[in-house]
Amino acid sequence: MLITRKFEFDAGHRISTHTSKCRNLHGHRYVLEITLSGHIIADAGVPEQGMVMDFSEVKRIAKEALVDQWDHAFLVYAGDALVLSFLQSLPDHKTVVLEVQPTAENLALIAFGVLDRAFCDKYGNQLQLEHVRLFETPNCWADVDRKGGMYDRGA
Numbered sequence: 001m002l003i004t005r006k007f008e009f010d011a012g013h014r015i016s017t018h019t020s021k022c023r024n025l026h027g028h029r030y031v032l033e034i035t036l037s038g039h040i041i042a043d044a045g046v047p048e049q050g051m052v053m054d055f056s057e058v059k060r061i062a063k064e065a066l067v068d069q070w071d072h073a074f075l076v077y078a079g080d081a082l083v084l085s086f087l088q089s090l091p092d093h094k095t096v097v098l099e100v101q102p103t104a105e106n107l108a109l110i111a112f113g114v115l116d117r118a119f120c121d122k123y124g125n126q127l128q129l130e131h132v133r134l135f136e137t138p139n140c141w142a143d144v145d146r147k148g149g150m151y152d153r154g155a
């Protein structure tokens, strides 16, 4: 059984190597969809009876592990020295430093890794993250699928 929950968050970024408009500092309202697989919990009388995982628990875990970390943060590539030093000069600025360019593809891959660890077999019902879709704009998104082979837990 598959269940999916959607999140939205705002973040700033730039693609420092981009030759066009995306090299400018700008932001997006990102939309993140996460899909989990697991058995439906059949135990009579437990609060999760009939569920793979309570959607409110999905929300709590995803927000704590990722969404609240990235919301209203600036996602900056560690190799973008100019912007990184500027952000570090701002007192109490919410900055997330990444080892890769903050493209939709890379952010989706990082999200998959973080959330995979956060959701791994929480209920003993073989719960696992299957898919992450990250919309950078309403027209542009990236997908990471466990079975697609793009994600390696050891990476």
Ligand SMILES: Nc1nc2c(c(=O)[nH]1)N=C([C@H](O)[C@H](O)COP(=O)(O)OP(=O)(O)OP(=O)(O)O)CN2
Binding pocket: 015, 022, 028, 102, 103, 104, 105, 136, 137, 138, 139, 140
């Ligand atoms: N493969 C990728 N290409 C681009 C990425 C990316 O992450 N992966 N990112 C950008 C820019 O950051 C930008 O956010 C995308 O802007 P744009 O192409 O303009 O997308 P819009 O939906 O805003 O385009 P409209 O022209 O308004 O439809 C660029 N490329």
Ligand SMILES: [Zn+2]
Binding pocket: 013, 022, 026, 027, 028, 136
């Ligand atoms: Zn962008």
